Amino acid sequence: MDIAAAWPNSLAALGPAFYTELAPTPLPDPYLVGINPSLAAALGLDAQRLASRAGVEAFTGNAPVAGSRPLASVYSGHQFGVWAGQLGDGRAILLGEIESPAGPHELQLKGCGRTPYSRMGDGRAVLRSSIREFLGSEAMHGLGIPTTRALIVTGSDAPVRREEIETSAVVTRVSPSFIRFGHFEHFSARGQIDELRRLADYVVDRFYPECRGTPKFAGNPYAALLEQASERTAAMVAQWQAVGFCHGVMNTDNMSILALTIDYGPFQFLDAFDPGHICNHSDDAGRYAYNRQPQVAYWNLFCLGQALLPLIGDQELALAALESYKTVFPRELQARMGAKLGLADAREGDRELLEATLKLLAADRVDYTIFWRRLTRHVAGDSSEAVRDLFLDREGFDRWLARYQERLGAGTAEAAQRMRQVNPKYVLRNHLCEIAIRQAKLKDFSEVETLLALMQSPFEEHPAHEDKAGIPPDWAQHIEISCSS
Ligand SMILES: Nc1ncnc2c1ncn2[C@@H]1O[C@H](COP(=O)(O)OP(=O)(O)OP(=O)(O)O)[C@@H](O)[C@H]1O
Numbered sequence: 001m002d003i004a005a006a007w008p009n010s011l012a013a014l015g016p017a018f019y020t021e022l023a024p025t026p027l028p029d030p031y032l033v034g035i036n037p038s039l040a041a042a043l044g045l046d047a048q049r050l051a052s053r054a055g056v057e058a059f060t061g062n063a064p065v066a067g068s069r070p071l072a073s074v075y076s077g078h079q080f081g082v083w084a085g086q087l088g089d090g091r092a093i094l095l096g097e098i099e100s101p102a103g104p105h106e107l108q109l110k111g112c113g114r115t116p117y118s119r120m121g122d123g124r125a126v127l128r129s130s131i132r133e134f135l136g137s138e139a140m141h142g143l144g145i146p147t148t149r150a151l152i153v154t155g156s157d158a159p160v161r162r163e164e165i166e167t168s169a170v171v172t173r174v175s176p177s178f179i180r181f182g183h184f185e186h187f188s189a190r191g192q193i194d195e196l197r198r199l200a201d202y203v204v205d206r207f208y209p210e211c212r213g214t215p216k217f218a219g220n221p222y223a224a225l226l227e228q229a230s231e232r233t234a235a236m237v238a239q240w241q242a243v244g245f246c247h248g249v250m251n252t253d254n255m256s257i258l259a260l261t262i263d264y265g266p267f268q269f270l271d272a273f274d275p276g277h278i279c280n281h282s283d284d285a286g287r288y289a290y291n292r293q294p295q296v297a298y299w300n301l302f303c304l305g306q307a308l309l310p311l312i313g314d315q316e317l318a319l320a321a322l323e324s325y326k327t328v329f330p331r332e333l334q335a336r337m338g339a340k341l342g343l344a345d346a347r348e349g350d351r352e353l354l355e356a357t358l359k360l361l362a363a364d365r366v367d368y369t370i371f372w373r374r375l376t377r378h379v380a381g382d383s384s385e386a387v388r389d390l391f392l393d394r395e396g397f398d399r400w401l402a403r404y405q406e407r408l409g410a411g412t413a414e415a416a417q418r419m420r421q422v423n424p425k426y427v428l429r430n431h432l433c434e435i436a437i438r439q440a441k442l443k444d445f446s447e448v449e450t451l452l453a454l455m456q457s458p459f460e461e462h463p464a465h466e467d468k469a470g471i472p473p474d475w476a477q478h479i480e481i482s483c484s485s
């Protein structure tokens, strides 16, 4: 398969300490599960060619992609708060970069066989989790949240053992970079300071050039990098919270240095609003519960700061670089939530109004997405009945509504306009994914295609898909998503 004239690989240029070159391991009789035409177009690729027989073979790892130089990178990380030592791409292989109208992007196959970093794993990914990653990352992109993306998913009937026997799949992910906090932790923990500096210089020069020549932090570019990563991570997590996204495995090896949402494992978009919701069935202690995500992100940034300390040279400077998380996160969250309420500006008392809103939602376990969308409709002119119906505590709701309407004041048409752009009608709920997965197991991939299109424009009405915007069925509560993928 020949899709790009050249495949530069800037990560490979860092030197052999950073990776192992190896080819993917083939899978028998691969088939197409899903293709992402809009991402293909954005990258200047021909979706039909990607989805052809030759494309399916190549993106399963069965035939070379001409000019690419496949490799698996090494990283380490903290998992569930504990140092886990060396991890690395145990089931992902980077093909290299392609130049595209959207700038250089890396292509990576996930689930394409064992690597030197597989430890006890089989190097595979199951169809179920690959569909979740494909749709989940595109749903986040559709919501305007920074994320890695997914170009194509292929499947094979080759069995994979998880809790039960499942089948294999490979997702081709796309990102400007797949470098994680864990890459920095790896070299720092081993005292490989030259490699650590090479990595940091690479990331700064390529993605954060403004970190050079800044008068901040006594001109220390690595402290500036830490601050930039902190601020971007704060903004990303504020977006997660606002849309009700639970990541599920916020280990430091799943935190992107570019603050892109990465690793769609046990993630979930909230159904009923429960601040302490734990989406990952393996997370017994609730370390990664929805309402803990902002603190966990800071904890992870602290690990990044420790990893960068040999370059920053001064603990005070590193702490100062982390400091802005504490102002950027609340500011971003307030802005996002204010927009969801349709507020044009920030005023005193808004925080209390927001807290009262969330308290009311939590008390009655109101569906998070439906609440905001119905509120939008009300602000646009519909009666308040549809929102009110979501609550058991009707009097509490009435008092809240009066307070909200007073704050909103006149100009509701503009407010509704704003709200429609930030309160999605569709999110990728677990049960929607589950239905698509069940059908895909029977080789019917139409629901994957439908959901992809829907999640790429989640703020639109799509009247033909009203059923996918409703209250989830009871069985949705019993779906258990764990780290097993
Ligand atoms: N089936 C597997 N075979 C080999 N290695 C695996 C497998 N599943 C996970 N790993 C490795 O275990 C570590 C932690 O896994 P985690 O679930 O965070 O990542 P992942 O889902 O494999 O990938 P990514 O973070 O790239 O999306 C990583 O080093 C990962 O490569």
Ligand SMILES: [Mg+2]
Binding pocket: 253, 254, 263
């Ligand atoms: Mg991971």
